[in-house]
Amino acid sequence: MSGNILEIKNLVTSFRIRGDYYAAVDGVSLEIKPNEVFAIVGESGCGKSALALSILRLHKGFYTKVEGSIFFKGRDLLSLRDDELNDVRGKEIGMIFQDPLTALNPLMKIGAQIEESLTIHTDYTAAQRAERTLELLNSVGMPRPGLVYGQYPHELSGGMRQRAMIAIALVCKPSVVIADEPTTALDVTIQAQILDLLRDLQRQTQSAVILITHDLSVVAEMAHRVAVMYAGQIVELADARELFHNPKHPYTRSLLESNPSSSSSGEGFLHVIEGMVPNLDRLPRSGCRFSPRIPWIPDDAHEADPTYRTVAPGHLVLCSCHEHFRFSDERGTSHALA
């Protein structure tokens, strides 16, 4: 295991569309170290959430196929039976979801929803469970925890609900926490508070955090390492600092360029990436998947069968097209954007 807490090997997660399976996550391999914040970034539809849900096999319905292997503490999560996986879910790996309103049961009190994991995974007495829950409500910064304990989700604000959601994920002191867009559904001011909270808690609990987000500022603020996903593949992987200072892949660079605060296009122009992530059933399955969105790069600049290249220690890039990519070329073509 070589010091990794979670190892994802060649993960393929496919969804069934009109009878055929299409891979939303297409051959992803990752290693997560203990006590690190590992961010996965990308546009909507690039497979981030599909990847996050695959780890605990939480996809809805029968229309999903998850292949490959995900090793956690020496066991392949994908080959476990449901009841075996239930011992890992919530106890060793906690999950924080995007929308704290729909992710909480409207008919259960906050206290009961947090305690549910303790009831399943520990032999705490009712008093011990309540004590742990109140302690946790305190540490997630919940105002008036004693009151909130007996309240229902609809009585809380969005930020408080997300704090409750975080408490649910952390109650059994898991060694890995998966946060799937934890701030997307929140107001900007609340986003900052929740991020601060997540970072503080991560430092205290020393658990590894897999942070799924499309928000690069979130990555910059929290992550130690970053994987950039495009069309079901990881196109670039590096330490956060390295990635922000020395981005290689055209997609990574375009994403950074599209950030309003860092745009170098100047004079009020915001960089926009041409086109959109193709639908699952239209995705090119060979060659460089990003090539249709940078059409001015000649075809022979892409690899026919893209492989990962190490450009710096711990810094991997998919495909060789990055060597030919310059923003100025785009402006010379008809793809200039206002």
Next chain:
Amino acid sequence: MWKTIVRRILILIPQMFVLSVFLFLLAERMPGDALTGMIDPTTTRPERLEELRHQYGFYDPWHVKYTRWIGNAVRGDFGRSFYHKLPVTRIIADRAANTFWLGLLTVLLIYLIAIPLGITSGRFHDKPPDRAISFYSYFAMATPTIVLALFLIPLFAFRLGWFPFGGSVDPRAFSQGGIHYFLSRLHHMLLPAMTAALVSTAYIIQYLRSEIVDYEQSDFVTTARSKGVPQRQIYSRHIFRNALIPVASFVGYSITGVLSGSVLLETIYSYPGMGELFVSSITLRDYPVANALILLFAVLVVTGTLLSDIILRIVDPRLKIK
């Protein structure tokens, strides 16, 4: 919550007033009167009829008649039945008791059948148990009560002889009283109640099924799965409770439905209930009875709705506030 209930009851007063005026005018417009059909023209002189009409106030202006009627009604006196020559309240009271017990049994049967079947159907949707239950549901939805009764009566009342084919109590049990009386009543109610329930359950089963199937896909169920909650508890703690909320609120409405009595059911089982009384009072032009019944049905509708709201407030914490 008490505030809501009191407010709803207060709203009931103007509602009932408007309804009673409307109702009275309608009855007033209907052709004929109770005397027309009841007195033999060969032995009674038309002049005597006119005399009686004046005596009973038939030619008074409508508002005078209305005030007289409603004034008495408020004091609990709905007049006398033209046909039965008895106080309206007494006639209705007898029938209401019959309908009430039959209705109660029907509602009980409906939910005893519908909830387990609906839960099974949703829990194992698109699998054999669900297919069987759905087949039954569609069959029941497509079968009118009266047709079902026409099959059940020959089978259970005549061929098997398990249940009586009509009436509300056995005359012998009536004279014996006590437990015999009670059992005989129950025995007479079972077949009509079953007939009504078998048809009504279908809607609740299908509703419950689709609620459960929907909730299986909900985000909070994914959260519960991420906590490691075993499948059985996902259903019992998370899905069923949410899915049962709307069904619980149906109880009030179904009580209204069955308490108004079913004309068809009561007629086919010759069960002396309110539905049957209502229809006969209209065909006999027995307006004092018909008017009182309609007012009673209106009260039932409003209280049924109120009951549904109260149940909903009890089971759904999101509605408890205010």
